[in-house]
Amino acid sequence: MGKSKFSLALVLVLLALGACGKKESSATGAVATEASGKAIEFVTTQDSKPLVIDAALFDTPAAKEFLATGKNPYIGNAEAIAKGKKVFQLYSCTQCHGPEAKGQVGPGLIGPTFKYPKDATNKGMFETIWHGTNGGMGAKGVGLMDPTDPKNGITPDELLKVIAWIRSMGSVTGNE
Numbered sequence: 001m002g003k004s005k006f007s008l009a010l011v012l013v014l015l016a017l018g019a020c021g022k023k024e025s026s027a028t029g030a031v032a033t034e035a036s037g038k039a040i041e042f043v044t045t046q047d048s049k050p051l052v053i054d055a056a057l058f059d060t061p062a063a064k065e066f067l068a069t070g071k072n073p074y075i076g077n078a079e080a081i082a083k084g085k086k087v088f089q090l091y092s093c094t095q096c097h098g099p100e101a102k103g104q105v106g107p108g109l110i111g112p113t114f115k116y117p118k119d120a121t122n123k124g125m126f127e128t129i130w131h132g133t134n135g136g137m138g139a140k141g142v143g144l145m146d147p148t149d150p151k152n153g154i155t156p157d158e159l160l161k162v163i164a165w166i167r168s169m170g171s172v173t174g175n176e
Contacts, residue, residue: 084165110170
């Protein structure tokens with residue numbers, strides 16, 4: 001299984017390098033865009049190693065804004081929150097985190113106390129959901145959730161909406 005994870009990581013790096021107008025920073029694994037400057041740097045929740053996500057997946061204005069700033073523009077947006085709730089239910093997140101994301105078998109997600117302190121920020125919660133945890137939650141990001149199907153999983157835009165819904169349930173916005 002370690003070999004398949006390495007292969008998947010290699011494919012993701014190659015995709016990031018091959019994306020039109022994009023380049024990878026070899027020191028950190030961050031994706032940079034020529035037109036808008038350097039993007040935020042993602043790290044895994046498991047071991048804080050660089051997490052390369054193809055910048056081409058950030059294909060909506062909100063996702064591009066998040067990639068540039070780490071701020072979730074969907075926070076407080078009722079339409080995005082409603083869509084985020086549906087995606088949360090669609091991917092069976094309720095089975096572990098409960099119907100209101102307050103925890104069940106898995107930890108509560110609404111804060112202000114988080115199992116993974118980095119989840120107090122939208123960037124941190126994005127990384128945790130996208131790439132998974134050591135605590136039993138598998139990766140949910142597109143291409144990672146099911147490595148045999150590169151289109152299966154949550155897109156960055158959908159994930160930002162899920163995070164907006166989670167934030168609407170508590171007092172932490174993650175954009176602080």
